[in-house]
Amino acid sequence: MFSDASNWAIGAVAYLRVVTTDGQCEVGFVLGKAKLASQSGPTIPRLELCGAVLAVEMAELILDELDHKPDAVRFYSDSKVVLGYICNESKRFFVYVHNRVQRIRQTTSPQQWYYVPTNQNPADLATRAVPASWLTDTMWFTGPEFLHKPHQPETPRSFELVDPEEDVDVRPQLTTLATSLRESELASERFQRFSTWEYLLRAVSFLIHQIRSHRTNSTVTCKGWHQCNQPRTPEELQAAKIVIIKAAQRDAYPEECVVLLENRAIPKSSTILNLDPFVCDGLLRIGGLLRHASVNPEVKNPIILPKQSHVTRLLVSHHHAKVKHQGRQFIEGAIRAAGLWIVAGKRLIGSVLHRCVTCCKLRGKLETQKMADLPSERLSSSPPFTYVGLDVFGPWNVIS
Ligand SMILES: [Zn+2]
Ligand SMILES: [Zn+2]
Numbered sequence: 001m002f003s004d005a006s007n008w009a010i011g012a013v014a015y016l017r018v019v020t021t022d023g024q025c026e027v028g029f030v031l032g033k034a035k036l037a038s039q040s041g042p043t044i045p046r047l048e049l050c051g052a053v054l055a056v057e058m059a060e061l062i063l064d065e066l067d068h069k070p071d072a073v074r075f076y077s078d079s080k081v082v083l084g085y086i087c088n089e090s091k092r093f094f095v096y097v098h099n100r101v102q103r104i105r106q107t108t109s110p111q112q113w114y115y116v117p118t119n120q121n122p123a124d125l126a127t128r129a130v131p132a133s134w135l136t137d138t139m140w141f142t143g144p145e146f147l148h149k150p151h152q153p154e155t156p157r158s159f160e161l162v163d164p165e166e167d168v169d170v171r172p173q174l175t176t177l178a179t180s181l182r183e184s185e186l187a188s189e190r191f192q193r194f195s196t197w198e199y200l201l202r203a204v205s206f207l208i209h210q211i212r213s214h215r216t217n218s219t220v221t222c223k224g225w226h227q228c229n230q231p232r233t234p235e236e237l238q239a240a241k242i243v244i245i246k247a248a249q250r251d252a253y254p255e256e257c258v259v260l261l262e263n264r265a266i267p268k269s270s271t272i273l274n275l276d277p278f279v280c281d282g283l284l285r286i287g288g289l290l291r292h293a294s295v296n297p298e299v300k301n302p303i304i305l306p307k308q309s310h311v312t313r314l315l316v317s318h319h320h321a322k323v324k325h326q327g328r329q330f331i332e333g334a335i336r337a338a339g340l341w342i343v344a345g346k347r348l349i350g351s352v353l354h355r356c357v358t359c360c361k362l363r364g365k366l367e368t369q370k371m372a373d374l375p376s377e378r379l380s381s382s383p384p385f386t387y388v389g390l391d392v393f394g395p396w397n398v399i400s
Contacts, residue, residue, distance in 0.1 A: 001075045002116065002144075003055035004123035005047035009034050011126025012055035014062055015143040016070070023150045027143045031058055034126040042096075045169070048079035049100050051123065052086070056104050075108060076116040078124070081167075083159035086110050091161060097169040111157065120144040188247040192310050197318035200311070205232040205240035242283060244311055245303055249284050252306030257284065272343060277304055286341050298339030305342045312342055316352045325358050 003012040011034040018026045033054060037047055055075055063069065077083055085093070085101050087110040093101065118124055122139045135141065146153055164170045194200035209232060213222040222228055232240075250257055256266050260279045266272075276287030278301075285301040293300055305312040319334040331349050335342065342348060353359055377387045 001055040001059050001073065002121050002123040003048070003051035003075070003077050004118075004121050004127050005037065005044065005051040005079075006127035007037060007044070007047075008129075009036055009127045010047055010051040010054055011035070011123045012051060012058050013123045013126060013140070014055075014058055015122075015147060017143075017147055019150060025148045025150055027147045029141045029143070030062055032126060032140065033058055043168075045079060045081040045085075045167075046096060048077065048082045049085060049097060051127075052077055052079075052082050053100050053103050055123075056106075056108055060107055073108075073112060075113045076121065076123075077113065078116055078118045078121045080115060080159060081162045083113055083115055084161040085169075086113050087159045088161055091164055091173070092171040094169050094171060110159075113159075115159070116144070120146065188244075188251045188309065188311060191244065191247070191314075194314065197314040200244060200314060201237055201240050202232065204243055205236040208236055208239050208243070242281065245305070246282050248306060248309040248311040249304065252309055253284060253304075260284070272304060275304060275341070275343075296339075299337065302336065302339050302341035305340055305345075307342055307344045307348050312345075312348065313352065315340060316342070316345070316349055317356070320349075320352055320356065321358075325356065325362060328353065 001012060001014050004010070011032070013032040014030040016028045016030050018028075020026070035050075035054065037050075042050075052075070055077075059073055059075070063073070085097060086104055088101070092098070120139075122144055125135070125138055125140045130138065130140075139145070142148075161167070161170065191200055194203065206228065209220065209222070209228060210225060212218045212220050213224060213226065222230070253270070253272065256270055256272060256277065257279070259266050260277065266277065272284070277284045278287050279285070280301065284304045286304060288301065290300045305315065315338075316331065316335065319338060320331050323330040323334045328346075328349055331353075332345070335345070335349075
């Protein structure tokens with residue numbers, strides 16, 4: 001089956017090809033058909049597709065009428081666009097092309113479709129005005145030359161869509177994204193990105209400020225999502241501190257936090273059992289014996305900090321810098337005065353001290369210059385004034 005189309009007409013032609021046992025090829029004209037193209041002005045690829053449909057319909061008719069069914073039916077088109085449409089598995093088409101491709105694939109498979117150059121396509125004659133008397137001189141009745149050869153030329157077995165982005169009949173690819181939002185506490189692994197407590201505090205307080213500026217009855221003057229140049233208020237910083245420490249505690253002591261919020265006893269295996277913890281403002285604090293003492297509640301019931309948390313390390317470094325890089329006891333005192341209690345904190349403080357660059361410099365040993373060997377003249381006894389040294393320039397300060 002050969003099909004073709006022009007602006008005026010679409011056409012298809014069928015041949016029956018027989019190969020004898022001694023390799024002889026006989027080709028016979030079976031049926032040819034031409035139709036005027038629609039006047040509504042469809043594009044050439046659409047007309048070529050109509051031609052392909054015509055070929056499929058003719059093939060069905062012929063196969064119905066033939067008593068002896070052929071071994072194979074091959075369809076030839078000179079339009080790579082149409083072959084691309086028929087072989088397509090990935091893109092979707094608009095209705096016109098979609099319906100016709102469906103029709104073609106109803107009774108044929110893409111493996112039956114082949115490409116033929118226009119000059120070897122006999123259906124091309126059906127789409128042009130050719131006087132009947134000339135037809136005998138053309139391949140209309142005899143079929144193209146290659147049909148007479150025992151071996152058919154190889155053509156690609158699969159065809160890609162031609163310029164699918166430019167083709168108006170190919171539906172543009174739409175990507176739909178679904179965003180699923182999960183409400184969760186601020187996870188403390190995000191804090192790993194911060195190298196100092198100040199940066200972390202500033203970032204979280206900025207987030208809190210943004211949240212507040214979105215509230216309708218907010219007390220802040222800023223509105224909506226904005227770049228904020230104002231400094232953060234102490235109240236915002238305090239809120240940020242609570243959020244950060246809460247996240248760190250939730251990560252380190254998830255079970256204890258849940259149990260204490262429900263007013264149940266914490267498990268015996270808990271590492272903070274002997275601290276007699278309780279929850280106040282959502283933070284785990286140390287119980288202890290000073291409940292009735294008239295001292296600052298921050299000092300009375302310090303906040304529990306897990307030793308392995310990045311937040312704790314940042315806080316230790318922060319207080320270490322605050323006491324101007326003084327020793328262990330000063331840091332411990334500063335942390336305690338800030339109302340914090342680090343579980344097994346001595347080792348962590350030691351590790352922070354050990355890694356502090358400023359401390360390494362301050363506590364480092366004074367380096368001394370290694371002396372070079374004395375010259376041999378100074379080591380052998382000889383009469384006075386045998387060797388004379390002269391200091392011409394005086395000392396030069398290399399490092400001031
Ligand atoms: Zn603002
Ligand atoms: Zn230091």
